[in-house]
Amino acid sequence: MAALSHSAGVREHWAAGVLFAGALSIPLLTDNLFLQDALIFVLLWAGLAGAWNIAGGFAGQLSLGHAAFFGLGAYSSTLLKIYLGVSPWVGMLCGGALVIAASSFIAFAATRLRGPYFALVTIAFATVAQIVAARWYSFTRGNEGLSIPFNPGLANFMFAAKLPWTLLVLCYVAGIYVLSAWIRRSRLGYQFAGMREEEDAAQALGIDTRRLKVVAIALSAFLTALGGTFYAQYVGFVDPGYVFSIDLSVKFALMCIIGGMGTALGPILGAVLITALEIALRAKWGGERSGLYLIVYGALLIVVVRSMPEGLVAGTAQVWKRWRARRVA
Amino acid sequence: MLLELEAVTRRFGGLTAVSAVSFAVSEGDVVGLIGPNGAGKTTLFNVIAGALPPSSGHIRFAGTDITGERPHRICQQGLARTFQIVKPFGNLSVIDNVLIGAFTRVRERDAAYAEAERALEVSGLARWRDAVARSLPIGLRKRLEVARSLATRPRLLLLDEAMNGLNPTELGEMMALIRRLNSAGISILLIEHVMAAVMNLCSRIVVIHHGEKIAEGPPHEIARDPRVIDAYLGEAYLIE
Amino acid sequence: MEALPQLIVSAIVLGGIYSLVSIGLTLIFGVMRIVNFAHGEFLMLSMYLAVGLFAVAGIDPYLGLLVAVPASLLFGGLIYYGVVRPVVARPHVVQIFTTLGLSIVLQNTALFLWSGNFRQLRLPYAGTVLTVAGAAVTLPQVIAFAVAAAFTVALFVWLRFTYLGKAMRATAQDRAAATLVGIDTDKVLMAAFVVGTLCVGIAGMLIAPLFATYPTVGLQFVLIAFVVVVLGGLGSAVGALLGGMIVAFLDVVGGYYVGTAWKEVLYFLVFIAVLLLRPAGLFGQRGAEHLGM
Numbered sequence: 001m002a003a004l005s006h007s008a009g010v011r012e013h014w015a016a017g018v019l020f021a022g023a024l025s026i027p028l029l030t031d032n033l034f035l036q037d038a039l040i041f042v043l044l045w046a047g048l049a050g051a052w053n054i055a056g057g058f059a060g061q062l063s064l065g066h067a068a069f070f071g072l073g074a075y076s077s078t079l080l081k082i083y084l085g086v087s088p089w090v091g092m093l094c095g096g097a098l099v100i101a102a103s104s105f106i107a108f109a110a111t112r113l114r115g116p117y118f119a120l121v122t123i124a125f126a127t128v129a130q131i132v133a134a135r136w137y138s139f140t141r142g143n144e145g146l147s148i149p150f151n152p153g154l155a156n157f158m159f160a161a162k163l164p165w166t167l168l169v170l171c172y173v174a175g176i177y178v179l180s181a182w183i184r185r186s187r188l189g190y191q192f193a194g195m196r197e198e199e200d201a202a203q204a205l206g207i208d209t210r211r212l213k214v215v216a217i218a219l220s221a222f223l224t225a226l227g228g229t230f231y232a233q234y235v236g237f238v239d240p241g242y243v244f245s246i247d248l249s250v251k252f253a254l255m256c257i258i259g260g261m262g263t264a265l266g267p268i269l270g271a272v273l274i275t276a277l278e279i280a281l282r283a284k285w286g287g288e289r290s291g292l293y294l295i296v297y298g299a300l301l302i303v304v305v306r307s308m309p310e311g312l313v314a315g316t317a318q319v320w321k322r323w324r325a326r327r328v329a
Numbered sequence: 330m331l332l333e334l335e336a337v338t339r340r341f342g343g344l345t346a347v348s349a350v351s352f353a354v355s356e357g358d359v360v361g362l363i364g365p366n367g368a369g370k371t372t373l374f375n376v377i378a379g380a381l382p383p384s385s386g387h388i389r390f391a392g393t394d395i396t397g398e399r400p401h402r403i404c405q406q407g408l409a410r411t412f413q414i415v416k417p418f419g420n421l422s423v424i425d426n427v428l429i430g431a432f433t434r435v436r437e438r439d440a441a442y443a444e445a446e447r448a449l450e451v452s453g454l455a456r457w458r459d460a461v462a463r464s465l466p467i468g469l470r471k472r473l474e475v476a477r478s479l480a481t482r483p484r485l486l487l488l489d490e491a492m493n494g495l496n497p498t499e500l501g502e503m504m505a506l507i508r509r510l511n512s513a514g515i516s517i518l519l520i521e522h523v524m525a526a527v528m529n530l531c532s533r534i535v536v537i538h539h540g541e542k543i544a545e546g547p548p549h550e551i552a553r554d555p556r557v558i559d560a561y562l563g564e565a566y567l568i569e
Numbered sequence: 570m571e572a573l574p575q576l577i578v579s580a581i582v583l584g585g586i587y588s589l590v591s592i593g594l595t596l597i598f599g600v601m602r603i604v605n606f607a608h609g610e611f612l613m614l615s616m617y618l619a620v621g622l623f624a625v626a627g628i629d630p631y632l633g634l635l636v637a638v639p640a641s642l643l644f645g646g647l648i649y650y651g652v653v654r655p656v657v658a659r660p661h662v663v664q665i666f667t668t669l670g671l672s673i674v675l676q677n678t679a680l681f682l683w684s685g686n687f688r689q690l691r692l693p694y695a696g697t698v699l700t701v702a703g704a705a706v707t708l709p710q711v712i713a714f715a716v717a718a719a720f721t722v723a724l725f726v727w728l729r730f731t732y733l734g735k736a737m738r739a740t741a742q743d744r745a746a747a748t749l750v751g752i753d754t755d756k757v758l759m760a761a762f763v764v765g766t767l768c769v770g771i772a773g774m775l776i777a778p779l780f781a782t783y784p785t786v787g788l789q790f791v792l793i794a795f796v797v798v799v800l801g802g803l804g805s806a807v808g809a810l811l812g813g814m815i816v817a818f819l820d821v822v823g824g825y826y827v828g829t830a831w832k833e834v835l836y837f838l839v840f841i842a843v844l845l846l847r848p849a850g851l852f853g854q855r856g857a858e859h860l861g862m
Contacts, residue, residue: 064669109844109845112848113848115661119604119665120840120844121845124841128841131833187441198418204380205430205477206434209401292681294673298670301667301669302652306659306667
């Protein structure tokens, strides 16, 4: 979170506005189902990346286990629907509440552990969730997963056409963007930044880092769980091998790192880039030769994190500044 | 008495770093804490500021027992501290660094900004307002530490070797800053090795050696105290 | 309780393997303060080397150690210079994601080159069973344990008595102080990484006859290695040894009573408990987790 000048903030909001308008226009301009589907996923990942960013980018709590919250959200609404007939909207909020409770465990770990130690606990946490979901066959149908019956209707959180899904997920990611932008400029955001940069100094300046970690992680977890429910409803199927996977956890973090961790726009850009890359590579080399795009992924991660730790948003801003300075001189 | 230490002891396993240290700082005082390296001064600061709990003993601040309180609570009560090895928020600008301190007292962004600007003015850092903290040289970083703590509106400021590594000009500026803060009503407890500064600024000096307090008194007395000369100062400081 | 001797012997054999894999990880962490998330992938590559040598040239993995040792040293050196060294002084987030990225690259390179099919190296004498103290062990198991044990002993001796070994221990304790006494910490860091890689390079050859080989097999072992290393104390070789035995016992005995399905939960719960209650583990440096190191 470099010094946020007013003009940089405004530029960011304009860029976000353009992206959102562009996103909205796609279902209106094209009938291509593949594109619309891709768009919905891009927006979903953007929202999830933004959710991770609140704990990871702003507050500096680098969790590699956020899939736990995603999966818990997905399973909560699904199980409540299947066993108790509860509307997925309500189920979504129940999942959110459950996840806030679960996140307190991670927050506790965050107050005692830093750096790689914390990352390891988060991985273990998500792995335990995955194993439990996979083994508890009687409850979760284990690795077979759970299907959600297709029953379109607003109350059922299920739509036949793509447009309502698109609008819904757009609200999700826009909401997270606005929240992130607000946090960044608020007292909370500055205290997050202090804690992230130098935790001891932040404490010495009167910041209750323990409480802040709980807030950051709970908020981040809640928003992630909401995305989990959306995913479950949209795809109509949940299985532990995917929704709790470490691949997902890494993906949330990766999108933020590549896009820019401390900004509101960064996660969105990261999500767009990563998803576009995935789709392009999978299209070119998908199927048998699977894994190729992940090789590129991994290589990208190594290079970007080393040379542009601020991510693309800040990185390109710096490049832009340098280019403009050269033109003037 | 603004700050009272009562037989404060801190042990690390078999090592007693601070042993039954007692002294007080009155409102408006500038008190110096001196002693050889490894004497336990920074450990004492850490205990006072809440970064470490004492093994035994009590600490009272403005009448309230703050023994074992967590650092942020102690700062909120008006006791701020700087670090011997400065810890600026490196990737943030100077003003943002101080702003984070200001937000502890003020919730509203504009008011906090005003507070931060004031702290920068007093500390003489207004010129570097928008510079990124990690680009600052050590002299300015030391001042930033002070400015940041200043924004939390402390009644007592603990300065840990604030003069360490400064050139003569910077030293003079830092001493002037400390005097300014004191005349504005902030009490100061400082750890220092730069004797000229200590003798000049402090109304009272506490001497620590091997974790124990071996002397306390006004500068001219301390300079003549044989135990202090033996342990730390050496003959050169004898004022004849 | 007739199963007990069998359980114990199985656990000891497994423990030897877990220890060897984990010692490499703890060495890298202890000296370099970097968590090598790609550690499991190094093991996986070594296993594929064993499978490849056997399938293509009929070379026994134990003989193949002659290839694996220099290959591991070379590979470790290359990875160190290309990937790890540039991020040694960088913040945690950079280090974590660098090794994570490396893990992703290696996993998927294996997937790309050799497909996801499970391969099993079946030695002609795999079926030879020996009876030790009332328990049955196959010959490959015995050899695996023997070689692992021998190498571990050699490693301990090396750490204790050679200059480089002592330099590594010194650097692990206090890097700044080590430079002050004239230790070339850059070389020491490289040595730690390379030796750590060597450990899994050897381990891979030993376990290829015992476990299936597939691109993500590393994940399974590295998670166990993390449990071992955290339990034993990050940076402690003795801890990795003890931790390896303890986890192997948990694995075998736990698996017997709770079933393979739930035993993984068991050692993850142990892992989380250790991290939260005594992050330094049995022999690690107290307070290290607060420094994030």
